[in-house]
Amino acid sequence: MKINAIKLTNFLCYSGEDNEIRFDEGLNLIIGANGYGKTKLYDAFHWVFFDWITDQKGNSKYTADLKKDLISKKALETTKSGTVLCKVEIEVQTNKSNYLLTRKYFVNKTENGELREADKSSIKVEKKNVLEYLPLKLGENGDYKDFEEFVNIKIIPTNILAHIWFQGERGISKAIDTSNASTLHSVISKISYIDIWEKYIEISGDAYRRTKDEFDRKMTTSTKKKNEYELKKTQLNNIDKKIQRNEDILKNCQQEYSLLDENLDKITLSSEAQDKVYELKVKQQSSKKDISLLSDSIKVKEDRIDRDLFDFSWIIHGTTYMHEQFDEMYRNYGFTLHQELQELNKNIRLPELPKGSPKETDIREMLKKEHCLVCDRPAPKDSEYYENIKRLLPINYPTTNKQIENGFHKKILKNISESNISITISSKYFQTKAEAQQETYFKQADKLRELNENEEKLKETEIQLLSNLGLNSLEDGIINVKNIRSLVKDRDKLTREITILQNTLKEDREEFEKINQSIVDSGKNEVDELLIKKLSYFESLHKASKDAKSSQYIKLVTLLEEETNKHYENINKNTGAFYGVIKFHRNPNTEGYYAKIHDDNDSDVTDNLNTSQILAMRLSILLAILSTNKKKNFNKKYPLISDAPNSAFDAKKRLSLLKEIGSTFDQSIVMMFEYLINDPERPNRYMIDKTALHQLTTEMQNLGVKINVIMLDIPNEINPKQMNQLSIAVNKIKL
Amino acid sequence: MSSTIIEKLYKKEPRFPKQYEYLFTAFSRKGGGSDEERKNKSKVFRNDYEFYMYAFFTGIRHKHRITNRSIVISKRKVWNIQNWQPQKLRDYMMSCVLVEAKIPLREYDFMNEKKLNEKSVELKDIIEEYTHGGLSIIDGRYEEDRHYFNETFAFTNFVFEK
Numbered sequence: 001m002k003i004n005a006i007k008l009t010n011f012l013c014y015s016g017e018d019n020e021i022r023f024d025e026g027l028n029l030i031i032g033a034n035g036y037g038k039t040k041l042y043d044a045f046h047w048v049f050f051d052w053i054t055d056q057k058g059n060s061k062y063t064a065d066l067k068k069d070l071i072s073k074k075a076l077e078t079t080k081s082g083t084v085l086c087k088v089e090i091e092v093q094t095n096k097s098n099y100l101l102t103r104k105y106f107v108n109k110t111e112n113g114e115l116r117e118a119d120k121s122s123i124k125v126e127k128k129n130v131l132e133y134l135p136l137k138l139g140e141n142g143d144y145k146d147f148e149e150f151v152n153i154k155i156i157p158t159n160i161l162a163h164i165w166f167q168g169e170r171g172i173s174k175a176i177d178t179s180n181a182s183t184l185h186s187v188i189s190k191i192s193y194i195d196i197w198e199k200y201i202e203i204s205g206d207a208y209r210r211t212k213d214e215f216d217r218k219m220t221t222s223t224k225k226k227n228e229y230e231l232k233k234t235q236l237n238n239i240d241k242k243i244q245r246n247e248d249i250l251k252n253c254q255q256e257y258s259l260l261d262e263n264l265d266k267i268t269l270s271s272e273a274q275d276k277v278y279e280l281k282v283k284q285q286s287s288k289k290d291i292s293l294l295s296d297s298i299k300v301k302e303d304r305i306d307r308d309l310f311d312f313s314w315i316i317h318g319t320t321y322m323h324e325q326f327d328e329m330y331r332n333y334g335f336t337l338h339q340e341l342q343e344l345n346k347n348i349r350l351p352e353l354p355k356g357s358p359k360e361t362d363i364r365e366m367l368k369k370e371h372c373l374v375c376d377r378p379a380p381k382d383s384e385y386y387e388n389i390k391r392l393l394p395i396n397y398p399t400t401n402k403q404i405e406n407g408f409h410k411k412i413l414k415n416i417s418e419s420n421i422s423i424t425i426s427s428k429y430f431q432t433k434a435e436a437q438q439e440t441y442f443k444q445a446d447k448l449r450e451l452n453e454n455e456e457k458l459k460e461t462e463i464q465l466l467s468n469l470g471l472n473s474l475e476d477g478i479i480n481v482k483n484i485r486s487l488v489k490d491r492d493k494l495t496r497e498i499t500i501l502q503n504t505l506k507e508d509r510e511e512f513e514k515i516n517q518s519i520v521d522s523g524k525n526e527v528d529e530l531l532i533k534k535l536s537y538f539e540s541l542h543k544a545s546k547d548a549k550s551s552q553y554i555k556l557v558t559l560l561e562e563e564t565n566k567h568y569e570n571i572n573k574n575t576g577a578f579y580g581v582i583k584f585h586r587n588p589n590t591e592g593y594y595a596k597i598h599d600d601n602d603s604d605v606t607d608n609l610n611t612s613q614i615l616a617m618r619l620s621i622l623l624a625i626l627s628t629n630k631k632k633n634f635n636k637k638y639p640l641i642s643d644a645p646n647s648a649f650d651a652k653k654r655l656s657l658l659k660e661i662g663s664t665f666d667q668s669i670v671m672m673f674e675y676l677i678n679d680p681e682r683p684n685r686y687m688i689d690k691t692a693l694h695q696l697t698t699e700m701q702n703l704g705v706k707i708n709v710i711m712l713d714i715p716n717e718i719n720p721k722q723m724n725q726l727s728i729a730v731n732k733i734k735l
Numbered sequence: 736m737s738s739t740i741i742e743k744l745y746k747k748e749p750r751f752p753k754q755y756e757y758l759f760t761a762f763s764r765k766g767g768g769s770d771e772e773r774k775n776k777s778k779v780f781r782n783d784y785e786f787y788m789y790a791f792f793t794g795i796r797h798k799h800r801i802t803n804r805s806i807v808i809s810k811r812k813v814w815n816i817q818n819w820q821p822q823k824l825r826d827y828m829m830s831c832v833l834v835e836a837k838i839p840l841r842e843y844d845f846m847n848e849k850k851l852n853e854k855s856v857e858l859k860d861i862i863e864e865y866t867h868g869g870l871s872i873i874d875g876r877y878e879e880d881r882h883y884f885n886e887t888f889a890f891t892n893f894v895f896e897k
Contacts, residue, residue: 306779306890310820315789316827317894318796326830333840408844412741419826431895438888 001156001638002667004091004098011047011086012040015072015727022732023639023669026706027662029696030671033686035720036712037728038671042167042643044088048103049151051121054167067117068107077724081111092155098128099136099155123147156638159190163625164634164665167643169615176618176625178595182258184560184584185592187621191629192556197549204545208538215520215535218527225522232519239512243505250501257494261587264487272607273469274484277477280465284458284474291451298448301441308437313423314430323424330417337407363392495588556628557584557593560621563628564595567664568620571656572613580605582617595621612648619645619657623664639667646672655696662705675709682716688733697735709733740843741829743855745817749862751787753809755870758877759783762884779890783813788824789890791862793869795831796894801867816862832858835865 005022008014014037021030021041032038043053047070052060063070071086089102105121125147126133136143136150144150152158166175177183189195219229309315358366358374366372366389372379379385462474471477524532561584572579580600584593596606597617606614626634640661646654654674661668675696679687688711700707713729714720751759763780780786794800819825833840836858846854876883876893883889 302887305888309779309789309891309894310785310824313821313824313827314891314894315792315824319792319831322795322831322834323827325834329834329840336839336841407841409739409741409840410844412739413840416741416826416830419823420830423823423827434888434891434895438891441887 002093003639003641003669004093005089006041006044006091007087007089008041008044009087009089010072010075010084011044011088012070012072013037013726013728014040014044015074019728019730021710021730023667024706024708025667026708027658027700028667028669028708028710029658029675030669030710030712031673031675031688031733032671032712032728033673033676036673036714038673038712039167039643040728041712042641042671045090045165045641047121048088048090048101048123049161051103051123054171063105063121064119067105068115070105070121071107072727073724074727076107076109076115079109081109081113083108094154097154098133100124100126100128100133101155102126125150160626160634160638163187163190163622164638165641166622166645168645169611169647171643172615172618172622172645176621178614178618178621182262182592184557184595184621187625188553188556188560191560191625191632191634192552193631194549194552194556197545197552200545201542201549204538204542208535208542211531211535211538215523215527215531218531219519219523222523222526225526228522229519232515232522236512236515236519239508239515243508243512246501246505246508250498250505253494253498253501257491257498258592260487260491260494261592264484264491273465274481276465277469277471277474277481280458280462281474281478284455284462287451287455287458291448291455294444294448294451298441298444301437301444305441308434312430312433313427314434316423317427317430320424320427323420326420327417330413333407333409333413337410357392360393363389557586560584560624560628563624564617564620567623567627567660568616570660571616571620571653574656575650575653577613579613579616582620610648612650612653615648616653616657623660627664635664636666638665639669640665641669643671644673645670646674651692655699658696659699659703659705662700662707663703684720685714685716693733693735707735709735737848737851740833740846740851740854740858743851744829744832744858745825746815747855747859748815749787749813749859749866750808751790751811751813751863751866751870753807755790755874756809756811758870758873759786759809759811761877762786762890783811784819787813787866788819788828790869790873791828791866793872793893794865794867795869797868797872799868799872800835800861800864801871802864803867806867828862831865832861835861 002025003023005020007017007021008019009017011019030038030041047053047063050060052062053066053070055061068076071084075084075086083106085104085106087102087104089100092099092101102124103121104124106118108116110116123138125136125138127136128134138144138147138150144153148158163175166172176187216233219233220226222229357363362373366379367386370378370380370386372385372389375385377385379389465471466473466477469477471480520532520535561582564582568579568582578599580597583596583598583604585596585604586593595617596604597609597613599605623635626638626640642661645661646657649657651674654672658670661670675689675693676686677689679685688709693709697707697709709732711731711733713731715727715729718725718727720726762778763783763786764778780789816825816828836854838854843851843854873893884893886892
């Protein structure tokens with residue numbers, strides 16, 4: 001199959017009808033800057049064959065999802081009313097015929113500008129009949145059941161296409177998942193005739209069973225050994241049932257194991273990566289805790305900043321001379337008061353009672369008891385006797401102002417003085433304390449700054465780690481690690497079960513063989529010798545078919561590995577960087593293989609390699625899938641179509657890859673943005689880097705590979721920012 | 736029984752020049768509302784009277800007393816002195832005022848009610864005059880460097896500045 005041409009009419013950014021690209025044998029290099037229609041061209045191939053294109057997230061978007069979005073904005077804008085047709089035609093050449101595949105989609109634009117979108121696209125297949133294309137009928141009464149069947153039979157098997165049409169890194173990873181053991185297993189079937197061995201196994205098995213039935217019939221009719229035979233036969237049946245039951249269980253276990261393995265692959269993180277995820281999470285949590293504690297402490301200090309001016313009276317710093325003066329005033333006050341009181345006491349003479357009068361205390365006692373103790377008679381209050389007793393009390397004390405005498409302000413001044421002492425006593429340490437407090441604060445602030453910087457670094461590490469591991473968040477990583485650990489645990493358990501089952505099966509099969517052999521031996525004198533020989537022959541044939549399939553499978557794996565390494569070496573050898581050797585690792589519990597890269601010490605270094613190397617490994621396997629089987633010759637039969645397969649490669653590796661693709665496939669169509677430089681005569685436009693391209697063409701010519709270069713351009717008059725004006729010009733480059 | 740000179744002074748509400756109102760707005764918390772509250776949280780002085788005391792002691796520290804009575808007085812309230820906290824600082828402030836009044840303390844014992852009332856007004860004037868002095872110093876520093884008081888510990892450092 002060869003693709004002769006593709007013609008795009010109003011498909012995405014390709015407005016108008018003049019977008020035809022003709023392809024040759026060899027390498028067809030489609031060069032275009034970002035936004036110049038490379039991916040849309042790749043999409044056009046996909047749309048014709050599958051009715052869907054890939055969106056930016058790698059999801060398939062069918063015509064029914066996209067509808068008018070498939071049509072050039074410019075075409076929609078410039079068509080005032082009527083039908084706006086979007087069409088992609090691909091001319092395909094096979095060994096026997098030429099076909100024209102056309103997929104169409106349209107919308108109707110009404111007079112007032114409304115769009116009426118068709119629900120689906122249509123596909124037409126035409127076959128070239130000498131000079132003109134005649135339509136092929138698809139469907140119930142047609143030549144083929146549907147378009148898919150036609151493509152599979154006449155153009156390209158879609159399971160092969162999945163490995164040779166891919167877009168960007170994501171597309172490559174999708175086309176070949178090297179960490180999934182079952183992917184390489186299915187590849188083996190595609191590249192080889194191994195499935196034919198299943199047929200041999202089936203035929204030889206049938207022959208053996210038929211002969212065995214015949215043998216059984218003879219033995220059961222033999223009267224001599226009938227009982228012995230039936231006993232052994234029962235034993236054999238029991239073991240056979242056990243074997244079958246265990247084989248079923250083993251098959252289920254292996255399926256479960258594959259499923260587990262597949263799930264594990266999807267979320268696989270190396271043990272080193274798992275440790276890194278955990279370590280980072282722990283560091284982040286610890287850092288957050290430290291920051292939180294220190295922030296709280298600093299916040300408390302910040303809230304308290306300058307509060308000690310009041311709480312510890314620092315505010316009075318430098319004013320204590322006032323306290324000294326007040327203290328002196330207060331002492332003078334006390335002294336004056338004392339002096340005055342002494343003077344006053346000197347001048348006061350208390351009057352004395354007349355001689356023979358009772359003591360003052362006795363007089364007060366008599367008044368209290370209202371009884372005269374001298375006359376020993378009652379003296380009730382307000383009576384003459386009572387008044388007479390009362391007159392005996394001294395009444396002529398000097399009258400003075402008590403407030404002044406005792407010092408009216410004495411108490412409050414005392415309070416003030418005492419209060420002053422309490423706050424001024426440590427005033428000489430105020431500054432030292434303030435400085436110490438500030439020092440603590442600034443130390444903590446520095447520490448917080450350091451922690452925050454560390455936090456930023458941890459964030460950067462997190463971004464880097466997430467990017468390296470392809471995770472959305474660290475939490476996802478933790479969940480993955482937990483899932484991995486749980487899955488690994490389950491897988492280990494399953495491995496143990498599989499081993500036990502395999503051992504049991506081995507023992508049972510040996511036992512089965514032993515009994516079977518003894519039956520055959522005992523039948524030697526009972527049945528025809530020829531039947532015995534026939535039985536033995538078919539048994540050996542059946543066994544040999546199984547062994548052959550197994551060894552053929554291993555041989556194919558080795559071949560695929562060798563072919564992969566040839567491509568891998570060719571892509572890498574001129575780069576000067578480490579690339580190692582690809583090795584396929586057998587999964588002991590299934591028939592699958594993992595692809596790994598080994599260094600010179602034969603250590604698996606896959607997890608330590610960069611994206612470029614992993615990509616090179618995947619591309620090499622993809623090339624090998626097509627090129628390994630020289631009889632099937634897929635690489636000569638089918639064209640490789642790839643958009644940006646080299647995004648992670650440097651110039652040297654890119655050149656090696658193109659050479660490898662060119663020399664592997666009879667036809668390849670590769671889109672890339674390299675080999676362009678700014679066009680000095682056209683602002684914001686590019687031109688071909690002729691020097692770089694010359695090197696490529698020379699090297700391709702040296703390999704005997706034809707090269708055809710097409711440049712995708714945006715015409716000068718078009719403003720690329722206006723989607724409704726966008727159109728692409730297709731220019732063939734003269735080499 | 737009549738009140739002491741201190742008790743009379745405690746009942747007074749000192750004022751300050753209107754021209755320094757902006758300093759109170761800038762440095763002391765006032766008002767409510769969530770936004771206002773957040774903004775206020777960064778302020779050093781929890782009440783106007785705290786900033787008033789700070790200004791007073793600044794005046795005392797720098798022995799800077801402004802006796803100009805012809806200035807426009809702010810209507811912004813700083814509460815009666817008896818409400819000012821902490822009490823120890825309030826008492827210390829009283830002792831400073833009594834020192835500055837230069838009247839022997841014993842004389843207050845002999846003053847009658849009328850005289851005590853007159854004297855308490857004079858003592859309040861002393862507080863206002865030193866506060867005025869302190870505010871003019873703070874204002875001077877603020878004018879020199881608008882960001883000075885935004886720095887951490889600025890008000891503490893300003894106290895200890897030589």
